[in-house]
Amino acid sequence: MMPLKNTCSIPSLFISLSILCILPLSLFFFHSSTTPNPQISLQTSPNSIKVYIPDLPRSLNYGLLDKYWSLNQDSRIGSEVDNEIRKTHVPNSSGKFLPYPENPIIKQYSAEYWILGDLMTDVKLKIGSFAKRVFSVEEADVIFVPFFATLSAEMQLIVNKGVFRKKDGNEDYERQRMVVDFLKQTEAWKRSGGRDHVFVITDPVAMWHVKAEVAPAILLVVDFGGWYKLDSKASNHSSPDMIHHTQVSLLKDVIVPYTHLLPRLPLSENQKRETLLYFKGAKHRHRGGIVREKLWDLLINEPGIVMEEGFPNATGKEQSIKGMRTSEFCLHPAGDTPTSCRLFDAVQSLCIPIIVSDNIELPFEGMVDYSEFSVFVAVSDALQPSWLVNHLKSYSDEQKDRFRRNMALVQPVFEYENGQPGGIGPISPNGSINYIWRKVHQKLPMIKEAVIREKRKPPGVSVPLRCHCT
C-alpha cells in the first residue's frame, strides 16, 4: 500500500539479489539522513476485502439525512451553518446527494457516511477502494450494516432529548431495534452470531440501547469511551486496573479517526510558531476529564502557553485555526472520553500533539507510528508543576521540524472527505477509508476461527464472555 523502504514484495530472485547489492550502498549513503516513516509497511498486502450490504430500509441511512435537512431548524449551538444550508435546501428533492451535517458535534463522527459512500460507488469508478462490494452473502468476507447510528442518535437528541435513555417514544431506540431485529433473523447473522458484521458506532451515545446485542460484531469506534462503564459494571469491579472487554476489544474492533474539523495546512505553508503550547476546549469535564481541570490550573499562567475556552461555532473554529497554526505543540488531554477530534485537527494543522491520556486508543496502530510525530506524557508527570513546560522546551528545533515533516506524511491518512457529492465516488487510496478496511481485513482469520469454534458447541452450552484484554 505505502511505498516504503522495508517493503519486501519483490517477486524475482534476480531483483532480490540486486536489491541486496544496492542496499548496503544506500544504507551507507542515507543512513544518517533517513528518518523513520510514521507509516509502517504491512508485510502482506492483499488487495481487497469483500463486503456484502444487507438491504436495510433507506430510512435507516440516507433517509435520516432527508429528515435532518427537513427539520425547520436546530437551535443547538454549532448548527448555524446547517441552518443556512436548510434555507436553500429543497427537502428530499436532491435524493441521494445529501451532505452530512456541518454541525461539529455531528460532523466529527461522520465516518458512517464516507464508508457507506465508498461502498455505494459504482464499481467502474471504484478504482482506489480496498473494499469490494459483493452481492451475495456467500462470497462476502464481512457484512456491513448500513445504519447511520450517530445520525440516528443525534436526531433524537435534537428532536426530543428527554427520552434518549428511555424506550417509549424514542425513535432512535426504534431504529436500533429495527436494525438488530432485521439482522438477527438473517441466515448470515445466525451462522456467525454476528461476528462478521461491521457496525460504525463512532458517537459514544450511538446504539445506546443495543450495545450488548451488537457486541459480538466488529465495531468501528473512535475509542472505548462510553463502553467502559457498562463493561466495568458487568465485571463486578474485581480489578480496577483491568478493563474487562466483554463488549469491545482491540482484538475484534477497529479504532477509526474522528473527522477533522479544521482545514489542512500543507507543510510548504508552515510558518514560524510563536506559542509553545495551545489548548482550546472546555475546562470542566467528567470522569477522565478531571486531569484536564488540574492541567488547566497548572498551565494557565505559564508564559508561552495559551489555554482558551471556546464555542463549537464559526468563532471557535477561527480561534482554533489560529491557535493550532501558531503553536509548536497542541495539548490533547482526556475529556469525557479518552480521545477527541482535537488530535486530528492538530495533525491537519501540523501542531505536534501532546497526548496526556493514559488509556488512549488510536486509529491504525501498527500502520501509523504516532511516536514519530507526537509526544506521549504520563498523566502523573504532566501533573507535576513545571514538568510539562520543561519537557516541551527540551525539544530542539530540528526535532520539532522532523515531527512536522512526519506529520505531513500522515495527514492524508486521517482524511475521509473525497470531494464527491453525497460522498459517493472515487476515494483516495491513501485515505482513512482504505486504512479502516485494511484493519478489518487483519481481523478476519481470528473471526473465522471464533465462528468455527462456536459452531462445534453442543446445543444449550453457553460459555460466559471472558475476554479480559487490557
Ligand SMILES: *[C@@H]1O[C@H](CO)[C@@H](O)[C@H](O)[C@H]1NC(C)=O
Ligand atoms: C422528507 O423526508 C422525511 C424523512 O423521510 C419526511 O419525514 C418528510 O416528510 C419528507 N418531506 C417532504 C417535503 O417530502
Ligand SMILES: *[C@@H]1O[C@H](CO)[C@@H](O)[C@H](O)[C@H]1NC(C)=O
Ligand atoms: C460481585 O461480587 C460480590 C463479592 O465478591 C459477590 O457477592 C456478588 O455475587 C458479585 N456479583 C455479581 C453480579 O457477580
Ligand SMILES: *[C@@H]1O[C@H](CO)[C@@H](O)[C@H](O)[C@H]1NC(C)=O
Ligand atoms: C459563537 O457563540 C458565541 C457564544 O454563544 C457567540 O458569542 C458568537 O457570536 C458565536 N459566533 C458566531 C459566528 O455565531
Ligand SMILES: *[C@@H]1O[C@H](CO)[C@@H](O)[C@H](O)[C@H]1NC(C)=O
Ligand atoms: C498515495 O501515497 C503515495 C505515497 O505516499 C503517493 O506517492 C501517492 O501520490 C498518493 N496518492 C494519492 C492519490 O494521494
